[in-house]
Amino acid sequence: MDNHLRALRAARGWSQQHLAERLEVSRQSVNAIETGRYDPSLPLAFRIAELFELAIEDVFVSPSRG
Amino acid sequence: MDNHLRALRAARGWSQQHLAERLEVSRQSVNAIETGRYDPSLPLAFRIAELFELAIEDVFVSPSRG
DNA sequence: CACTATTGTGAAGGACGCTTTACATGACAA
């Protein structure tokens, strides 16, 4: 599942470390999601969307929608 | 994380088995999500929202939003 | 009664999400 996390983070000038702290996850988790190694859990996806004030569908891209 | 899956399914008169087949998961997975035993993965949450033609936020309720 | 449909749950196993610790790289400043 694709996502726009790196672009959203870069647009705010945040490091992975800073984003991880705001999300209360490890820096490695942020990195893994950005590099597509795995998808976040649903609760973490909610926290990410809320932090960026976007809908989950605007952060994560369903494969069936391209 | 709370969700409205049971109500959405009931509104369409579907059994857990029928919903599970449409989502391509097991009946036990549907039951576990409905009874709150665990949250779905993000990809499955997308499939559920798409099936009901709703936003993920309209199916699953973030704890931080009550 | 027997039979079916629906739902809830348990156990065991595989794959994934997230952690901590750790090491390596490249960019940039002193």
Added chain:
DNA sequence: TTGTCATGTAAAGCGTCCTTCACAATAGTG
């Protein structure tokens, strides 16, 4: 060169997601 920051990745461990097989309980039908 030395030091720091940001990033990428690996390993080990734990809990979660999802599976199959299985059994129980309830409700409705014959």
